[in-house]
Amino acid sequence: MRELRQLFALMVSSKRKYVDPSRAVEILKDTFKSNDLQQQDVSEFTHKLLDWLEDAFQVKTEEERDGEKPKNPMVELFYGRFLAVGMHEGKKFENSEMFGQYPLQVNGFKDLHECLEAAMVEGEIESLQAENSANSAKSGQEHWFTALPPVLTFELSRFEFNQALGRPEKIHHKLEFPSVLYMDRYMDKNREITRIKREEIRRLKDHLTVLQQRLERYLSYGSGPKRFPLADVLQYALEFASSKPVCTSPVDDVETAPPGTTTAPQTTARQESPMEQGPLAPTEAPCTPPLQRPVVHKPFTQSRVPPEIPMHPAPRHITEDELRVLEGCLHRWRMEVENDTRDLQESIARLHRTIDLMYTDKTMMQVPYRLHAVLVHEGQANAGHYWAYIHDHHHERWMKYNDIAVTKSSWEELERDSFGGYRNASAYCLMYINDTERYLIEEEFDKETGQILTGMNTLPCDLKEYVRDDNRRFEKELQEWDAQQEKKAQQEKMEIHTTQREPTGASTSVQGKELEYLEQPSAKDPSKVCEGDTARTVSKAATEYEDRGPEAALQAAFTAEYSRLVRLAQEDTTLENDNRLKHVVVYFLHNEAPKKIIERTLLEQFADRNLNFDERCRSVMKIARAKLELIKPKEVNMEEYEKWHHEYRMFREMTVCVMIGLELFQKKSYNEALMYLIHAYQYNKELLSKGIYRGHDEELMSHYRRECLLKLNEHAAALFESGDDQEVEEGLTTMNELVVPCLPLLLVDEMEEKDIVAVEDMRNRWCSYLGQEMEPNLQEKLTDFLPKLLDCSTEIKAFRELPKLPSFSTHELCERFARVMASLSRTPADGR
Secondary structure (H helix, E strand, C coil), X not given: CHHHHHHHHHHHHXXXXXXXXXXXXXXXXXXXXXXXXXXXXXXXHHHHHHHHHHHHHHHHHHHHCCCCCCCCHHHHHHCEEEEEEEEECCEEEEEEEEECCEEEECCCCXXXXXXXXXXXXXXXXXXXXXXXXXXXXXXXEEEEEEECCCEEEEEEECEEEECCCCEEEECCCCCECCCEEECHHHEHHHHHHHHHHHHHHHHHHHHHHHHHHHXXXXXXXXXXXXXXXXXXXXXXXXXXXXXXXXXXXXXXXXXXCCCCCCCCCCCCCCCCCHHHHCCCCCCCCCCCCCCCCCCCCCCCCCCCCCCCCCCCCCCCCCCHHHHHHHHHHHHHHHHHHHHHHHHHHHHHHHHHHHHHCCCCCHHHCCXXXXXXXXXXXXXXXXXXXXXXXXXXXXXXXXXXXXXCEEEECCHHHHHHHHCCCECCEEEEEEEEEECCCHHHCCCEECCCCCCEECHHHHCCHHHHHHHHHHHHHHHHHHHHHHHHHHHHHHHHHHHHHHHHCCCCCCCCCHHHCCCHHHCCECCCCCCEHHHHHHHHHHHHCHHHHHHHCHHHHHHHHHHHHHHHHHHHHHCCCCCCCCHHHCCHHHHHHHCCCCHHHHHHHHHHHHCCCCCCCCHHHHHHHHHHHHHHHHCCCCCCCHHHHHHHHHHHHHHHHHHHHHHHHHHHHHCCCHHHHHHHHHHHHHHHHHHHCCCCCCCCCHHHHHHHHHHHHHHHHHHHHHHHHHCCHHHHHHHHHXXXXXXXXXXXXXXXXXXXXXXXXXHHHHHHHHHCCCCCCCCHHHHHHHHHHHHHHCCCCCCCCCCCCCCCCCCCCXXXXXXXXXXXXXXXXXXXXXXX
């Protein structure tokens, strides 16, 4: 208890980001004497902790008592009493018992009240209310609370032992609980009125069961394994009877027609749709159907006829009188069935409302308990992760306590993580506090000044000193850390200074940084591409070098290289041959960069330290570096210079993204391809907003981004249709983690009609599963997933970050990008 006292004091007033509870944990581990790898049962742990604290307070209060019986604060806060009233083998009994955490079974119940109702009544209790009952030998008991504690804790039993498998399993199904819980119906003082209401509810539920069984006969009609709503069955019969009679067998025209012949279509009063005619129906000439969206595949039911069936079934022989009588009967019966179904549904809804409102009168809403904390477990029975939600009553908000992270939360997030049925997370403990006991959440006030006490001021003197000592140690740790960081920074600065001190005495480009895209190594060529080009240009200026010296050679080489790059910029840019990737200056020329920016960039090419192939190149390099030193800051806006080069780096990175994405797409690795294509599209869009020559073909990138999402959606839907638990989970994970976060990117631009159509097609595919026959667990997963898919928000959601992009030389990048683009034009499936 002393260790917890200090731990809580640090949590109140420590300057640290989080408090280390290791010492308290060590005490617990020593007592449990458990294996480090084995997690203790949380109920066992909590019971043990409360028992220890109760014993510790008991010792303390007995030491300090002065004549009167001491009060134990643990008992006062966490323990209540209930009355067990029952009958055992015909004999009545009534016992008063104390309780702390109240255990509740979860399996088979939908909400907290159902759990409580089941826990309060055990066995057969009919004889409890009848003195002279014939069933006097029956046994059973009821629990009635006589005193509730200020802090009421419910222990939700979400684990059960599987006898067949010989291991514990976690119960994941959904259990709802309210933010305010009224306990009046469970109090002993309301015993008689609660018994009356329970009996009334039991009678209503019996009536409800009968009505639901009757309704089920209407909604699932038939004697075979497949059943259908009776109203639909009558409607299908009416549609069949109303179809135009046929005079031949449905197989005659197929079996008797010789190959290669066609039959003229029969002129009928009823115009059949192309769907009904089908591919085997006789036609005068082939025709091109109008463009339309593909028919949504529905794998879970065969109640609808596939469009490939050529002929609509119809009666062979029926007279007008027979048809008139039959139509009249079927129509009347269908109306009767629909009215009966509607009456049953309304009656069932009324009974549900009556049951829900049974305890809402004021006399049964006098003992309110407000939810204060929820303890959550995520995982399976043998292992998992724990966190808590605690209500901040002063700011009226929920806070999430997850290891060292404490964040603002909401009731919606609490519901999702605590009710169960969502992944493997659910509440295992609920803490309610008496809403009428305001002292539980009220602030403390200074008795002399009347001001609210906060932080350190709420602690007694010994704990104040303890926390101050720890804060002083923390400040010393900070000072030592700052000193270490400063020393490390100075060492790094000295290393950089030593590296920069060279015999030439000339500096390089901006603050010692080289332009990495001017010096990427090539796997095929040991020299650098730009260095090789520069060296060749210098060699061509050999005459100038010999006649007029290195400065004249630099001028001649500079002019020649600039002319070469201008010619490259003037060539037509195609997907297979994008000269902008060959040199940064070509990109600058395409986008009309300022002349000073271009000149400095080209000068830096000649000032590259690695330009040391021979004496001539070294001399030209030294002159170029000297000229860079002479350029004054006002002559070239260095901030603008950096922006242009940053943009070109972004252009190259975007090119790498789209190149890798398209390669993965062609390999059908759609999961990996999507992130590259998504990021590439976003980078490209940002670049194109500044100019049409600053990025790549937007339509091309939009097309493959869209196609990749459609492929992933198709794959995920196929996995879901398989019905296999593992494949279903894999499909929904693909949708939740890859497809759904990217949909807002397609919807944000309303001008892209193809993207909007693609999103609608994806949504329609999943919505088509609603109402089809499938396993209940599939239906539940589908119901949980669809709201995320159908979210109409265009707010961009977070999606996976890209891995670190590989480095390419200019030669490698140009060659590989050209190869990928050329392969696209040979791919007929790309739709372009």
